[in-house]
Amino acid sequence: MADLGRFSLFGALVLACYALIAAVLGARFRRPDLVASARRAVSMVALLEGLAACVLMSALFRRDYAFAYVAAHVRDAQAGWYNLTSFWGGMEGSLLLWALILSGYSLAALRSVSQERPRLVPGVVAVCSAVSMFFLLMVTTVASPFETLPFPPADGRGMNPLLLNPWMAIHPPTLYLGFVGMTAPFAVVMAALVDGAVEDGGVLLARRWMLWAWYCLSMGLVFGAKWSYVVLGWGGYWAWDPVENAAFMPWLVSTAFLHSVMVQERRALLGQWTVLLVVLAFGLSIFGTFLTRSGVLSSIHSFTQSPLGAYFLGFLSLAMLAAFGVVAWRWETLRSRSGLEAALSRESAFLFNNVIFVTIAFSVFLGTVFPVISEALTGRRVNVGPPFFDHVVAPLGLLLLLLMGVGPLLAWRRASAASLKRDFLAPGAGGVLLGLGLLAAGVRAPGAVLAFALCGFVAGTIALEFARGIRLRRAHGDGGVVAAVTALVAGNRRRYGGYIVHLGILLVFAGVTGSSVFGTQRVATLRPGDAVQVGHYRVRFDGLSETTGRGALVVTARLRAFVGDRDLGSLQASRSLFLGSTDTTTDVALRSTPLDDLYAVLAGWTRDGDATVRFLVNPLVMWIWAGGVVLTAGTLIAMLPARRRAGVPVGVPVEAWTPGGP
């Protein structure tokens, strides 16, 4: 069976090379038959990769330990469902998944491009095939999932037990959908630039693909945070770990793109910048895969031990060189014909927003690669810890929050003093009142007061926009409030979907602020029957219990939580010790409410039955996950195809446009 897998991947590699060459020749010599053949080759690459994936999947589910990959990532005691996640649990499998997802995106992008801009088809085939070739080269040479063992072991090593969790099962594929998704807009933009006949550099066509990739990346980050929170047992959800940063950087750049592309669409400005963001987002997605897959992060020496890192770096350099070369070639045609008309306008707010996003991305990049650079230059590894990231990102994040409220209400071209007063008085007053209220309630953290006041302000601006739109709709006879809201959102899905996404981000902001500023924690060693006060909770320890199962000894601390005299029920914090290895996992005791989370981790125990438990009260964490749900709703609404072209057409006088109007 391994032969069939190897054959499929090798065949896919040959076909990807063929697709690239046929597409280039087809475009160069105007041979539609060659382009059609190249497109068929792309479909066959997908088919053969799918076949290879089926071979690997079947080996994983059959626990065929003759496959080196299966022996390393599956074991008899592992629950069957997790054999599926073993597919992407290791490097070889995850690279195959990368290639497979890329083929899916290539087919989807080609389908849409051939309907909307058929002349871009050869370019999209060429770029997608070139990227495919690299990943196929990896899985056929240095990282083959089909290596076989001459003497198969009786049992496999299995995955790291920390990865055996439902959140970890969906986190990597979601993240990969985002990472790989950056290739589709990149391919469209490169094809448009090389073709030269698409005036905006293809960014408008690329927008939808970027939005989808951005959404997947967002959810990948949320799922990863949730996994970190419930599985790692350290009490938090974000640690500025390089692997997290690897996904955060393309997220920041693609968010910047989604804003600047609107300026390109409405005002034909920022064309060069927007194209650069697409290239950068793609580059960072490859860089992120390189960071997590090359071993460069643990040490520069482990990086040099495997050729994979060098290949990745080579490919990344080559791709960026080619992409920036193409952008430089078309630089003048992308130049905007007009400029900003006023400092106080929607486009300047977007420009400012872009500068902040890219500054954050650059700071995160610097902080992430600093240990590698310092080790390469001085031989000593200097790590940049979370305080660096917190100090740089938090103030910039607050600025972004302010812009999130201001930007959408500013008029295009030029905002008048009267419109500023009309739009910002009520939400601004609301934000100030909220801040004063928090101060009066005894909140003494200035950063948090500012963050919540800004959240209040932004929520106010969004509410105002909806209220105005609803009023207008009702004035036009759209009946009740529900009917008016439905008509409003359906009439301009991108605009109101965007507001809903902003609302989701606000919830995440509020959750992050609350939990990082107002959290409390306490570590206590308890005898059965002892109770401890944590925040407004009293937690009683009722004793330890031990069970065995799935190759692990599970020690559980039984806890019961109270607020005053009210019994909130029992909680269980446990730790699993895997037999025959040093692996341990934690199962945290968690009681979530919209106000706060009571979080307990079993840190240690004695033979006498005493337990050391780490308790945390994390305020508002639930709002982070709720933010993810709201963000999903907003993105789905924004992605649904509009019935008519939304928004203000270029050339409409500023005052003729009513905010919230259809």
Add this chain to the structure above:
Amino acid sequence: MMVGVMLVIAAAVAAWVLAPLRAPKEARPR
């Protein structure tokens, strides 16, 4: 057996991918 399967797959894939090139000129996709 496996070699036979692979050969059949290779032949089928190649035939399908190259089919547009073998079509008579006037029937080729535009």
